[in-house]
Amino acid sequence: MEETNREAEATAVQRVAGMLQRSDQLDKVEQYRRREARKKASVEARLKAAIQSQLDGVRTGLTQLHNALVDVKDIQGSLADVSKDWRQSINTIESLKDVKDAVVQHSQLASAVENLKNIFSVPEIVEETKHLIEQAELLKAHRKLMDLEFSRDDLMYEQYRMDSKNTSDMSLIRIYFEDVQSLSDELAKQLWMVLQRSMGTVRRDPTMLVSVVRIIEREEKIDRRMTDRNKQTGFIPPGRPKQWKENMFKVRPRRHPHPTGRTRSGSDYRSEMMGHPDLRSECDVNHLEPLLPQDVVDELLSKYVQTFTSNITGWLRKALETDKKDWQKDTEPEADQDGYYQTTLPAIVFQMFEQNLQVAAQINEGFKEQVLKLCLKQMNTFLIRYKEEAIAYKEDHLRDRQLPQCYIQYMIAIINNCQTFKESINSLKRKYSQSSEPTASDANIEKTLNEVAKEGCQFLLDEVFLDLELHLNELLTRKWLLGSHAVDTICVTVEDYFNDFNKIKKPFNLEMSGEAHRRVVVEYIKAVMQKRITFRNAEERREGADRMMKEAEQFKFLFRKLTAGEDTDRLCDSIAAIAEVFKLTDPTLLYLEVSTLVSKYPDIREEHIVALLATIIETLSQSKPAYMGIMQPIFKDITVPSMTMTSMTSMATAKLLK
Known part of the structure; x- marks a missing residue:
């Protein structure tokens, strides 16, 4: 402390010496003194405030520590009581074995009663489902198939819980529901048929393709749920997991059938005929002219691009109209494997692009790049329309905030679709473009997607603050x-x-x-x-x-x-x-x-x-501080x-x- 005082005095002397270097500065001593006094008062006030803040923090910390200690003691006492009760209840638990058996039996009977309607009407539902499959009513058929499977699986699970070694009762249930598996196989055949003809289906009836994708996503969810239950209980229903999603990628057409057929014919012509050993000595295929003149090829490709542009505009419009209808539903949108809401729009759009790019890749690299640029250009126009529809969806909701019932969930799905679009576009570019340089079209797409997502987030926050308005006021x-x-x-x-x-x-x-x-x-x-x-x-x-x-x-x-x-x-x-x-x-x-x-x-x-x-x-x-005594007026006569x-x-x- 003494050393600190000495340092302070030395600093003060040095400071005063710096102020009073000339004789005329002696007249300002009082002014300097007042200025230093104000600085000292300001520093002391700050120091006082800082110390007070620290003291308040220490006081708060001590209070919280005291409360934590009290809570720990309470928890310790509660744990002791729980341990005591547990020791006393061991014998009681053993004596409740009959009650436990009764509960298991009651659970089995409850499941049977719950599924009684489906059990008695199994033959009728099977016939209805077959008829729906024949009429191509795939969503309705899948709903009835799911009802049958749930009834069968619940009964088999309850039987498994009660007596897993009783194979006769399990076989009886399996035989009674044996038509369910054949219905599932028949429905799967219809799905694969639609997917194999997806190029024609997406132009003629895109709703059918959407239905197929939804059915496969539902089955994937059921597969995951049954697999998780199998890990916990050891029981899995017959026919699970179906793995329809993997089969979908196997049967999905890799290219457009007509250009592929023409390409294959040309390949056969060259390999099987021109490459025949008896003809090899007569001609060298490397010196032969193309079968079609270049101007004819260019004209055909130009017509293809025009037709493709017209078709893809119509496909995108129909896909968006279908997605808009979903926004009005009373049920929440489906979620991906991570639980994020989404719609099927990105999957449908990029399946269209993927199939056409596969066709273009069969011709040459330059044409593939041209089709990719065209896809991205159409994508930019489509996203502007998507943004306008999202804004209109919000404005319709504000007219009656009770409708649609799942407005928030579908607005979340719209936001998530923007991220899915970004990922899908990057995937297409990596797969089909040799250039990694960003283009003006890429920047426009990125900008539009960010605008849609940010406006969607803003719409959701506006919804929150409309509910908070009274409380904020x-x-x-x-x-x-x-x-x-x-x-x-x-x-x-x-x-x-x-x-x-x-x-x-x-x-x-x-x-x-x-x-x-x-x-x-x-x-x-x-x-x-x-x-x-x-x-x-x-x-x-x-x-x-x-x-x-x-x-x-x-x-x-x-x-x-x-x-x-x-x-x-x-x-x-x-x-x-x-x-x-x-x-x-x-x-x-x-x-x-x-x-x-x-x-x-x-x-x-x-x-x-x-x-x-x-x-x-x-x-x-x-x-304000009160001043003692009577003060003589000073400023009264100063103007x-x-x-x-x-x-x-x-x-x-x-x-x-x-």
């Missing part, structure tokens, strides 16, 4: 000060919505969390600036500041959870910083607190400071140039901002 009002639960309701509502928003793919889900956080804080600070409440005294103002600090912590906790632990403190700290200004009891510290606020948030403007001061200035004036109060306030505020 309640902030910083007299009702809020007296104990409103507005912030609790806001936090619960946001968290509930984000349970659905978890089905959004990265990076859009993280962007949504950050934007929701920013909007909540902005709305809160707006409420502060609008002066919705007039504090009656300094005590009320201090209560409001404490409530603001508490609610800032609530927002921090909520958005840390929603953003998976990312740093969310800076936004919420702006509320706490304003609360510190509200807490002021000493008017002399106002300059310090406002300066701190401006340094932390440089984008704060003059009107913000004026609005903030207008909220607290009335009660702050009550805290200054006229200046309005408003301009004076603006100048003072501008100085604070600097």
Whole structure:
């Protein structure tokens, strides 16, 4: 301490010596003394505030540690009680074996009763399903097939649980439902037939192709569920897993049949005839002219491109119309293997592109590149239409927010489709393009997809804040000060919505969390600036500041959870910083607190400071220090140039901002 004092004295002497190097500076000694006194007071005030903040933090930490210790003791006592009860109940559990057997039997009977209707009507349902398959009503046929399979699987599972070694009863159930497997095989044949003719089907009836894809996705989900149950219980129904998705890729046509046939004929002509040993000595195929002149080839390719352009425009329009009809459904969209909502639109679109690119690849590399560029160009036009339809979908919903019932889920699927489109486009380019350089078309597609996704996220956030509007208007009002639960309701509502928003793919889900956080804080600070409440005294103002600090912590906790632990403190700290200004009891510290606020948030403007001061200035004036004794007037007879109060306030505020 003594050494510190000596260093301070030496520094002070050196500083004073630097100030008083000339004789004329002695006249300014008093001015220097006052300036240093002000600096000292400012530093002491900052130090006092910092120490007070640290003490508050230590006090809070000790309180939390004490509460944690109490909780640990309570948990320890509860664990001891549980352990005691468990030891006492061992004998009781052994005596409940008969009850357990009765429960198993009851479960089996309940399953039988639940499926009784299907059990008695199995022959009738089998005939109906056969008829639906023959009529190409594949979705309805698959629904009835699923009902039959669920009834059979539930009965067999209950029998397996009760007595897994009783093969006779299991065989009886299998024989009774033996037609179910043949129906499944028949339906599979129809699916493979549609897929083999997908080029014609997608032009004639794209809905049929969509139905096939949906049926296969449903069966994939059932396969995964049955495989998981097999790992847990050891039981798996007959015929599972069906693995229809793998079979789909095996039977799907690799190329368009007609150009492929022509290509194969040309190949046979060259290899089997021109390559025949008896003809080899007569001619050299390397010196033969092409079978078709180049101008004819160019004309044929030009016609193909024109036809393809016309066809793909129609295909994309029909695919989008089908997807739009799905948006109005009362059931949620299907999810991928990771649980993210999606529709079948990207799969249908890129299956079209894939098949046509395979055809183009059979001709030559240059034509393949040309078709790829054409696909990407049509994709850009299609995405602009997709964006317009998403906006129209939102506007229709705002006219009646009760419809469609699954608006949020399908808007999430639209956002996720944008990410799927990006991945599929990159996959096509890697597979069919030799150039890795980005093009103008790529940039336009990327821009449009980002716009669709971001606008979709904005639509979802607008939906959230429409529900929060009443509670946000309640902030910083007299009702809020007296104990409103507005912030609790806001936090619960946001968290509930984000349970659905978890089905959004990265990076859009993280962007949504950050934007929701920013909007909540902005709305809160707006409420502060609008002066919705007039504090009656300094005590009320201090209560409001404490409530603001508490609610800032609530927002921090909520958005840390929603953003998976990312740093969310800076936004919420702006509320706490304003609360510190509200807490002021000493008017002399106002300059310090406002300066701190401006340094932390440089984008704060003059009107913000004026609005903030207008909220607290009335009660702050009550805290002015009283001066003892009678003071002789000094400024009474001094006149200054006229200046309005408003301009004076603006100048003072501008100085604070600097």
